[in-house]
Amino acid sequence: MTARVAGRVRSLRARLVITVLLLFTLACVAIGVATSVSLQHFLDDRQDREVEMSVERFEKSATGALRPPPPGDGTPDGVPSGGFFLGPQGPGSIGAVVRDGAATRAELIDQGGVRADIPAADLALLATVAPQDRPQDLELSGGEYRVDAVVGSDGLTYVLGRPNDDVADVTGRLLLIEVVVLGGAVVVAGVAATVLVRRELRPLERVAGVAGQVGTLPLDRGEVHLAARVPDPDPRTEVGQVGTALNRMLDNVEGALAARQDSETRLRRFVADASHELRTPLAAIRGYAELSRREPDPVPAGTAHALVRISSQAERMSTLVEDLLLLARLDAGRPLERTPVDLTRLVLDAVGDAHVAGPGHRWVPDLPDEPVTVDGDAGRLAQVMANLLANARTHTPQGTTVTVGLTTEPGGAATLTVTDSGPGIAPETLPRVFERFARGAASRTRAGNDTPSTGLGLAIVSAVVAAHHGTVSVDSVPGRTTFTVRLPATP
Ligand SMILES: Nc1ncnc2c1ncn2[C@@H]1O[C@H](COP(=O)(O)OP(=O)(O)OP(=O)(O)O)[C@@H](O)[C@H]1O
Ligand SMILES: [Mg+2]
Known part of the structure; x- marks a missing residue:
């Protein structure tokens, strides 16, 4: 997914930030899920052990071993000081004694530690709980309970449940904390990644700037000054190495261009000198041919034709030499009249x-x-x-x-x-x-x-x-x- 999202974005900076953020978010989510799942397991196990221990305690207290003193021995608020019919159980506990599939006695200790009534529908549900290897979930009117049952020495079935709310509360709160903390961490990581990536890529932008500058220079003709260089590239970093390589390449290109310009200048000078030197002998050839043609003595027809050809070809060659000289001078950048x-x-x-x-x-x-x-x-x-x-x-x-x-x-x-x-x-x-x-x-x-x-x-x-x-x-x-x-x- 990282690659797909990053692939749609072109700038390296944005791709790096997105990649870092996605990986970081992925790691955060993995940590969050692992924490929540293992905590849930841990709390469930502990809840099951508690329920198992509680149902045994309930069975013992109900069959006599832990039976509370008779009523009337209670505290002024009516709560028996020795405990409940359920025995010494924590707040929220619910219990019932089942005989022949019907609850004969039931009790609920509310969160304040006070005895409360159980709705009839819940009684029927509690009566259905049968002893099993592990406690099971049971949806009652007061919420979800983890319930277990044991068959007592008196042949009755003792059912006891503890609310699942506590476990749900803890895991819910953990989830909230995780979302807030990890969300904050992702935002902070995003800002930090943007700043760091921008700082790290700045040398690369300088390299690109130099390359772009050189890219716009006309290198094909004339004297070229390749002054642009990457300033102080750090050879310990990859970008620095690219900068050093670019500088070296520019040195090399500058040298090659200087050599090219040098040889072009020499060639131009040679053409200009040669053209210039050819003017005088050509003028002499034309002059002598003209002189010979004006000779009053008769000459053979072939010779007369040859002299005409010599004149015209010398004329043509003079034009050509003049053209070459002009081009050589224009190439050399001779200033024009203005x-x-x-x-x-x-x-x-x-x-x-x-x-x-x-x-x-x-x-x-x-x-x-x-x-x-x-x-x-x-x-x-x-x-x-x-x-x-x-x-x-x-x-x-x-x-x-x-x-x-x-x-x-x-x-x-x-x-x-x-x-x-x-x-x-x-x-x-x-x-x-x-x-x-x-x-x-x-x-x-x-x-x-x-x-x-x-x-x-x-x-x-x-x-x-x-x-x-x-x-x-x-x-x-x-x-x-x-x-x-x-x-x-x-x-
Ligand atoms: N007006 C035109 N009509 C048709 N072809 C042309 C015209 N102008 C130039 N050309 C073509 O372009 C070519 C190059 O022209 P250019 O003037 O450089 O050389 P040239 O006329 O052949 O030789 P030079 O001008 O040196 O005597 C010509 O050879 C010709 O084929
Ligand atoms: Mg022409």
């Missing part, structure tokens, strides 16, 4: 450029009347616009309509949307579009395009927007793809 940027102007310029680059598309700016301004890095935000519009141009067929929307919120935050009516992003690509080098299958092998995509465009959009403390999201179904960039008024 000046008021007129987003309306930015959108109009970007749409104008897109118009020139993709005359086959329909470009529709959807701008508010008032200029929209946010604090940020104008160059980077222009790149965000350019990348989104380049995608809308390169990943959609001719004739696609691209709408660029701009709205503001009361706080000054701006929302920029680029929506195209193209075929949409494949569902398997959609969850990864903002990852680095994530490209749709079609984009890898873009037919008829000299410069296959690299899959860094949206990664840069995401990194720049994040550096402005904004968010970017995408919704795409065939016929409607929308990129939404939300920028706070002040990063």
Whole structure:
């Protein structure tokens, strides 16, 4: 039962208190029942012995051995000084002499020690009592009696009874005392258990608090300070051991995170350095290829084609290196410029450029009347616009309509949307579009395009927007793809 009740309650504290209380109550009830039962037995035995002795005394006194002096020798109040017909019996005793199944003489000594009459119905009942091994219970008008009978030397049956009230009184009183004392003890135990359990579990709450604190820390990126520790765990207690283990684990995790951050920083620096170093030789390759193409002397057709390819691939590689350098710098948390940027102007310029680059598309700016301004890095935000519009141009067929929307919120935050009516992003690509080098299958092998995509465009959009403390999201179904960039008024 304990387990069932405790099982329905979730908190460990409540379960402990309930379990302790139930066990304590169980023990109290067991003690109470055992005490009552053994006392009842003891009193019953004593009552039986008394009745047996009394009936013998009665038989002896009635047959002469203890017969009282004749009447008239009594005290002024009429009570015979030598005793009753029943002989020297205690108050409450009842007795009868039975001849041939009928009571010939009967007597009752009431609680005050005075002789009293016995109702006729009781006389008839007393006459039915026969000698047996043990005394028996008999319900008379005055209550329940324990009665016994003996057959005297004169052949008459002597019946004597003693009231059971005394035994019932004692056991009843014991039961009352038990209920009051044990009930009080259960209440006191409940309060004590609640206080003690709460005190004992407090260190566990501290451990949970530290674990909860660490649980909310963003550990996946950047420098992480795991300052939270369980204060002074006592290794002699189980909870203290959990606290010590948690502290050790946090030390270990902190070390691992520091190592991770260190290696990430080194890798970023390496990518940034490598990109930076590649810029100069790439510029030289492009320059020399251009120079060679301008050479007035005729060159073989194959060589001329090779030079064009060298130029275009060097161009592509320069773009890639620039993108990598930008990403490495954004990752390193390089501070951005922070000046008021007129987003309306930015959108109009970007749409104008897109118009020139993709005359086959329909470009529709959807701008508010008032200029929209946010604090940020104008160059980077222009790149965000350019990348989104380049995608809308390169990943959609001719004739696609691209709408660029701009709205503001009361706080000054701006929302920029680029929506195209193209075929949409494949569902398997959609969850990864903002990852680095994530490209749709079609984009890898873009037919008829000299410069296959690299899959860094949206990664840069995401990194720049994040550096402005904004968010970017995408919704795409065939016929409607929308990129939404939300920028706070002040990063
Ligand atoms: N407007 C769009 N319509 C359809 N697919 C898109 C659109 N924008 C992005 N995609 C898909 O998302 C992929 C990732 O885009 P992202 O700009 O990061 O890379 P990319 O355009 O392939 O390469 P890069 O921009 O570096 O030249 C694209 O390859 C393309 O499959
Ligand atoms: Mg792109």
